[in-house]
Amino acid sequence: xxxxxxxxxxxxxxxxxxxxxxxxxxxxxxxxxxxxxxxxxxxxxxxxxxxxxxxxxxxxxxxxxxxxxxxxxxxxxxxxxxxxxxxxxxxxxxxxxxxxxxxxxxxxxxxxxxxxxxxxxxxxxxxxxxxxxxxxxxxxxxxxxxxxxxxxxxxxxxxxxxxxxxxxxxxxxxxxxxxxxxxxxxxxxxxxxxxxxxxxxxxxxxxxxxxxxxxxxxxxxxxxxxxxxxxxxxxxxxxxxxxxxxxxxxxxxxxxxxxxxxxxxxxx
Amino acid sequence: xxxxxxxxxxxxxxxxxxxxxxxxxxxxxxxxxxxxxxxxxxxxxxxxxxxxxxxxxxxxxxxxxxxxxxxxxxxxxxxxxxxxxxxxxxxxxxxxxxxxxxxxxxxxxxxxxxxxxxxxxxxxxxxxxxxxxxxxxxxxxxxxxxxxxxxxxxxxxxxxxxxxxxxxxxxxxxxxxxxxxxxxxxxxxxxxxxxxxxxxxxxxxxxxxxxxxxxxxxxxxxxxxxxxxxxxxxxxxxxxxxxxxxxxxxxxxxxxxxxxxxxxxxxxxxxxxxxxxxxxxxxxxxxxxxxxxxxxxxxx
Numbered sequence: 001x002x003x004x005x006x007x008x009x010x011x012x013x014x015x016x017x018x019x020x021x022x023x024x025x026x027x028x029x030x031x032x033x034x035x036x037x038x039x040x041x042x043x044x045x046x047x048x049x050x051x052x053x054x055x056x057x058x059x060x061x062x063x064x065x066x067x068x069x070x071x072x073x074x075x076x077x078x079x080x081x082x083x084x085x086x087x088x089x090x091x092x093x094x095x096x097x098x099x100x101x102x103x104x105x106x107x108x109x110x111x112x113x114x115x116x117x118x119x120x121x122x123x124x125x126x127x128x129x130x131x132x133x134x135x136x137x138x139x140x141x142x143x144x145x146x147x148x149x150x151x152x153x154x155x156x157x158x159x160x161x162x163x164x165x166x167x168x169x170x171x172x173x174x175x176x177x178x179x180x181x182x183x184x185x186x187x188x189x190x191x192x193x194x195x196x197x198x199x200x201x202x203x204x205x206x207x208x209x210x211x212x213x214x215x216x217x218x219x220x221x222x223x224x225x226x227x228x229x230x231x232x233x234x235x236x237x238x239x240x241x242x243x244x245x246x247x248x249x250x251x252x253x254x255x256x257x258x259x260x261x262x263x264x265x266x267x268x
Numbered sequence: 269x270x271x272x273x274x275x276x277x278x279x280x281x282x283x284x285x286x287x288x289x290x291x292x293x294x295x296x297x298x299x300x301x302x303x304x305x306x307x308x309x310x311x312x313x314x315x316x317x318x319x320x321x322x323x324x325x326x327x328x329x330x331x332x333x334x335x336x337x338x339x340x341x342x343x344x345x346x347x348x349x350x351x352x353x354x355x356x357x358x359x360x361x362x363x364x365x366x367x368x369x370x371x372x373x374x375x376x377x378x379x380x381x382x383x384x385x386x387x388x389x390x391x392x393x394x395x396x397x398x399x400x401x402x403x404x405x406x407x408x409x410x411x412x413x414x415x416x417x418x419x420x421x422x423x424x425x426x427x428x429x430x431x432x433x434x435x436x437x438x439x440x441x442x443x444x445x446x447x448x449x450x451x452x453x454x455x456x457x458x459x460x461x462x463x464x465x466x467x468x469x470x471x472x473x474x475x476x477x478x479x480x481x482x483x484x485x486x487x488x489x490x491x492x493x494x495x496x497x498x499x500x501x502x503x504x505x506x507x508x509x510x511x512x513x514x515x516x517x518x519x520x521x522x523x524x525x526x527x528x529x530x531x532x533x534x535x536x537x538x539x540x541x542x543x544x545x546x547x548x549x550x551x552x553x554x555x556x557x558x559x560x561x562x563x564x565x566x567x568x
Contacts, residue, residue, distance in 0.1 A: 003360070003368035013359060107355030110321055111411070114349040115372045116341045265282075265322040268312070268353065 006112075006122055010099070010129035021091060021137055026144035028087075032079045033148025036071065039078075043069030059211035059229075071154035072234045075145075075164070080234060084141065085168045088134070089200055092176025095133055097192035099126040100257075101183035104267055113266070123184070123261050127254060130176055138169040156234065163238035170246040171228040175200055177250045181257040187267045224249065270333070272297050272419055272450045273318065277327035280313050286474045287313035290327070293469060293476060295452055300445050302465035302482070303454040310474040311454040312352050315423050318452075319349060331419065345373075348412035352423035352454070354404060356396045362407050363392030369411045376415050384410045388436060401428045409437070419450045426460060438464055459549055462486060472556055490527035492548040496520060498541035506536060 002012040046068050061081050066073035103109040142165045149156050175196055183192035203223040210220035220226045231242035273295035280287035288310040295301045305311050316322045318329055320340035329336045331343045356365055370376035385392055390406040405428050426434045441464050455461050461468050462482055470477040497520045507515050511528040
């Protein structure tokens with residue numbers, strides 16, 4: 001029964017959205033693979049084209065070490081460097097900013113908290129629901145890609161594929177937890193969404209500009225995108241060192257969210 | 269008798285706006301306490317502080333002798349709450365909502381929930397989205413009652429109920445009292461409070477003005493009364509009655525304010541041919557002004 005606790009109820013609330021997101025991600029992932037043979041044929045021209053690009057643009061697509069003719073390089077440039085994290089981030093921020101503030105703005109939070117459940121527990125269950133939602137989307141993406149690489153004969157290990165998808169999810173989830181923390185601090189969903197989106201744009205820009213502007217280079221490690229882009233798990237697998245930044249971010253902002261929510265006066 | 273709710277100098281400011289100030293309130297076990305005041309007086313602020321949704325600026329509150337902030341979870345096991353502005357999850361059915369809350373509480377007897385639903389004529393199979401405000405209110409009441417809590421905190425429980433359901437609510441409140449449950453009911457309607465409560469606390473502009481037994485209140489309860497006679501009457505006849513004030517006569521219509529028992533008035537009026545008697549319930553502001561001189565510092 002999906003109403004047994006807050007965790008399941010929150011996933012249940014999003015089951016239709018989850019279904020369509022999953023559907024979309026599986027299809028999109030498949031399509032990405034389906035275009036690979038075409039790209040591969042025109043590899044030489046594309047390489048030349050990429051070489052003439054400004055450094056910042058190349059960086060934005062995942063760096064110069066990506067050979068777009070190779071399956072890993074192709075997926076990195078076309079999917080993992082931009083489109084996939086973008087979709088994941090949209091989902092994560094929506095979930096994170098709405099988890100608490102959504103109920104608060106809808107006016108249902110008072111009634112929920114009149115139950116003998118501590119606030120931190122409510123927050124943790126909602127946090128776990130976010131984890132669950134992201135896990136489902138990640139799995140679906142991986143599934144779509146796995147079928148794709150099999151169908152279009154791309155030579156990538158399923159493990160690497162999982163590592164890259166997981167890495168995308170981790171990046172996006174970090175922003176989701178930041179959104180959650182801001183919504184716990186303010187009780188305002190829109191504000192939380194706005195600030196976090198600005199943070200995504202800002203840190204992305206910081207990473208890209210740091211590739212070409214020397215003075216910014218020492219700050220690039222502040223950008224989650226630096227850690228995400230430099231790991232290249234599709235080629236190398238995912239190492240713990242690549243994840244530390246994200247695990248740290250998630251941990252810190254979850255603690256902020258817990259403290260903020262525990263102490264704040266709830267809006268009517 | 270031990271206090272179920274006790275506040276000590278409870279004060280809440282929202283920034284610079286006053287919610288409640290220096291509230292000293294005691295609700296005894298087994299009583300029905302009416303918390304009466306106009307809208308915006310601080311009733312909901314008090315209630316939301318008791319439930320630890322907001323934190324006092326100064327002072328503190330205890331329920332069952334436990335601190336509302338520190339032991340909130342323990343307290344809530346034995347509290348049923350109906351918010352003033354009730355909002356329910358719109359994407360599930362009424363029964364699913366109740367089921368969800370029964371799970372979250374744990375230990376709820378589902379048969380009792382069904383029984384309550386039957387009594388209140390609440391259809392659990394309908395999506396909440398499609399419910400009228402009266403029906404939503406029923407769902408809110410059921411969730412407040414379903415675990416048979418020792419204390420019920422009900423914020424304006426009859427607002428939005430049709431007269432029939434109001435009667436049903438009064439019956440339920442009465443039964444709860446008989447079973448030894450304590451009720452804390454906020455309201456801005458005096459007759460309602462007179463009808464179901466044992467004691468009343470008057471709150472105005474964030475301050476508790478007076479706490480009074482309903483029986484005493486009724487004794488000097490005043491009403492505006494209008495008597496229509498067949499023929500013009502003279503003012504003097506009524507002015508001499510001790511319970512009557514502000515007598516005005518227009519032709520055959522007599523208007524006055526009466527505080528206390530009506531007996532003398534009725535007997536005097538009976539000397540003439542009476543066509544109609546109209547009684548107006550006083551509004552709260554009038555009560556405050558008449559009895560407490562509107563003195564905000566006259567806390568009991």
